[in-house]
Amino acid sequence: AASAAALAAAAYFAEPLISPYISLKDFTNVLMMILFLLSLVLSVKNIVTVLYTADDLPVLLPMPFSAGQIVTAKLTVTLKFPVVLSVILINASFFGFGLRAGMGAAFYIGTVLSSVLIPVTGLAIAALLTGVIFKCCGFIRNRDIMVAIGGILTLVLTVGYLIVSSILNSNDSPDAALSALSAFSGLSEYFPNIAFMNGFMFDGS
Numbered sequence: 001a002a003s004a005a006a007l008a009a010a011a012y013f014a015e016p017l018i019s020p021y022i023s024l025k026d027f028t029n030v031l032m033m034i035l036f037l038l039s040l041v042l043s044v045k046n047i048v049t050v051l052y053t054a055d056d057l058p059v060l061l062p063m064p065f066s067a068g069q070i071v072t073a074k075l076t077v078t079l080k081f082p083v084v085l086s087v088i089l090i091n092a093s094f095f096g097f098g099l100r101a102g103m104g105a106a107f108y109i110g111t112v113l114s115s116v117l118i119p120v121t122g123l124a125i126a127a128l129l130t131g132v133i134f135k136c137c138g139f140i141r142n143r144d145i146m147v148a149i150g151g152i153l154t155l156v157l158t159v160g161y162l163i164v165s166s167i168l169n170s171n172d173s174p175d176a177a178l179s180a181l182s183a184f185s186g187l188s189e190y191f192p193n194i195a196f197m198n199g200f201m202f203d204g205s
Contacts (some may be wrong), residue, residue, distance in 0.1 A: 109200075
């Protein structure tokens with residue numbers, strides 16, 4: 001709670017310094033995309049470990065639980081860390097910025113909703129991805145697939161980082177860095193969950 005309050009206070013006092021260079025909407029886009037990608041990567045790793053390679057499956061399957069109950073419980077476990085991280089970062093920073101910027105009720109409602117929906121969406125996509133892979137390649141149901149998927153996602157994120165880093169290093173001025181962040185936020189249109197949420201928070205759509 002103290003960390004969240006400190007982050008909110010930091011965002012509140014930083015808003016006048018940042019707003020001339022990057023809009024609040026662009027800032028929310030960037031943070032939402034970072035947390036979405038982070039939750040996706042973490043969820044893929046955790047889903048493979050918890051659903052497919054966990055040692056407790058032989059114990060759980062004979063017990064009087066339905067398959068749906070077991071899967072739901074395990075997916076809930078994988079959600080704990082991404083949701084807690086998202087709730088703290090999104091709510092604290094967005095509330096701090098929003099209070100200083102004088103945002104309306106839709107912004108705060110969207111902030112609370114997005115803090116939960118962003119990691120849940122990441123989990124849903126990760127679950128579909130791993131489910132399809134194991135359905136098509138059932139013979140490799142071991143930890144090797146986790147390494148392969150994690151390596152692919154790490155490669156994608158590394159390439160993205162290098163692209164952003166090259167843009168930032170092309171000009172070391174703060175204006176250039178904030179301009180690059182604004183350009184990066186434009187990618188949100190390719191993430192419907194983020195684009196729709198921002199449309200509600202800022203445009204009342």
